[in-house]
Amino acid sequence: MAVKKIETWLTDMDGVLVHENTALPGAAEFIDTLKRNNRQYLVLTNNPIYTPRDLSARLGRSGIDVPEDRIWTSxxxxxxxxxxxxxxxxxxxxxxxxxxxxxxxxxxxxxxxxxxxxxxxxxxxxxxxxxxxxxxxxxxxxxxxxxxxxxxxxxxxxxxxxxxxxxxxxxxxxxxxxxxVGKPNPIMFRTALNRVGGHSETTAMIGDRMDTDVVAGVEAGLNTFLVLTGITTRSEVETFPYRPDQVVNSIQDLIDIAESGVVEF
Structure with missing residues (x-):
């Protein structure tokens, strides 16, 4: 197995951090872990309806503290x-x-x-x-x-x-x-990385959709994690010609990696 450093995190919002207005298991703890360890991160969403301030308030109401400057929308x-x-x-x-x-x-x-x-x-x-x-x-x-x-x-x-x-x-x-412009266009990821000064080799993308989050992460050269709390099911993963680096049940399973800053693939 190879060991890789993960210094920057990009994560989808709906299906990863929240479902409707309810926080998903481990979401608040994951974000708090990134902050405590000074990890760079952005929450990415294809939803263009709301401003980052609106989305920050929405996450806050569900118990997840994400400042508006950490939200990147389509x-x-x-x-x-x-x-x-x-x-x-x-x-x-x-x-x-x-x-x-x-x-x-x-x-x-x-x-x-x-x-x-x-x-x-x-x-x-x-x-x-x-x-x-x-x-x-x-x-x-x-x-x-x-x-x-x-x-x-x-x-x-x-x-x-x-x-x-x-x-x-x-x-x-x-x-x-x-x-x-939005996912799965890799430009969404490149502009996000530019915003936080991240590098593809040490950046991870967390998503719940193979056809937007994972494929864009793969094409942008990122480490990819698929969570099963949103759209894509485990059985559907096998139908795609590309793969995430890891499939996990929820973002809660990634807290230890966020803490240590390393992952084994």
Whole structure:
């Protein structure tokens, strides 16, 4: 067995730290262990609806203390990406405060008049009018960006259509594929690592989905852990052509590794 140092941790939120608004076993203790040992870490989420402040408060209500500067969303990654590609550009946006705030802070102008981009995020109030406007602007030459490819998202009453599903509708109408910034795009991980000064060789990714968290971690060269408290089941792991480095029952099983800073693969 090889022994590796783990100095930086990236972890998904839903299905790893919390389920809805309830902390999962070991989540609070894991974060406290990282803090106590001065480990660098970020909580990553494809959910672009909320600001880091909102998400920090949500985690806090479940008993998990994560400061807002330790949260990296697909909205922040999208704002970072477009502002680097086209500084002080303009965008027509379908989304909530998490996305619009990130774009404003990145120096973008939000406009429906010849925007450089159409940026599709998530909202619980998708409207026919806004989707029609997006389609017309893309056909008129606007570049098509989507925060994340997730087709569905969770709710207390069952699944909801998410950004990926609406993006498919827009693609069907325009024949234009969006550029997805969130997981599994490795750019989400690279920007996160840049934010905390981490290196891929000594960074671990914890996720509950093989098709977003684990594949992105593998492609970014990270050490990967799959927890079984979310979407992917143990039997489903075998159906994928790639593998996590370890499959564990929950984040509670990783507390000792967070404490020691080393893992055997």
């Amino acid at each position: 909205a922040l990654a999208t704002a970072d990406f477009v502002s680097r590609t086209m500084p002080r550009g303009s965008a027509y946006v379908i989304g909530e405060a998490g996305l619009t705030t990130a774009l404003h802070e990145a120096g973008f102008i939000l406009s429906d008049i010849k925007p450089d981009y159409v940026i599709l995020g998530e909202t619980r109030t998708y409207s026919f009018e806004s989707i029609t406007t997006a389609i017309r602007l893309i056909l008129g030459g606007a570049r098509f960006i989507c925060t994340n490819p997730d087709a569905t998202g969770p709710s207390e009453n069952g699944v909801l259509p998410a950004a990926g599903a609406v993006a498919a509708l827009v693609t069907k109408a325009t024949n234009r594929e969006p550029y997805f």
